[in-house]
Amino acid sequence: MQKAECPQCGKDVAVGSHPTIGKIIQCEGCGAELEVVWLEPVELDWPLIDDDDEDLDDFEDD
Numbered sequence: 001m002q003k004a005e006c007p008q009c010g011k012d013v014a015v016g017s018h019p020t021i022g023k024i025i026q027c028e029g030c031g032a033e034l035e036v037v038w039l040e041p042v043e044l045d046w047p048l049i050d051d052d053d054e055d056l057d058d059f060e061d062d
């Protein structure tokens with residue numbers, strides 16, 4: 001079982017024996033949803049939020 005530090009609360013969060021980049025982990029300490037962004041050593045960061053709404057206005061059909 002590997003662990004990585006939560007960027008929010010600093011707690012060591014278990015990421016499983018074979019974490020993969022992009023895996024979503026929930027911190028046991030603060031409940032934050034975190035994404036595995038690096039391996040060896042495992043690093044956690046905030047997941048990228050897909051918010052495409054701001055681009056939609058550029059596509060107007062006449």
Ligand SMILES: [Zn+2]
Binds near residue numbers: 006008009011027031
């Ligand atoms: Zn945390």
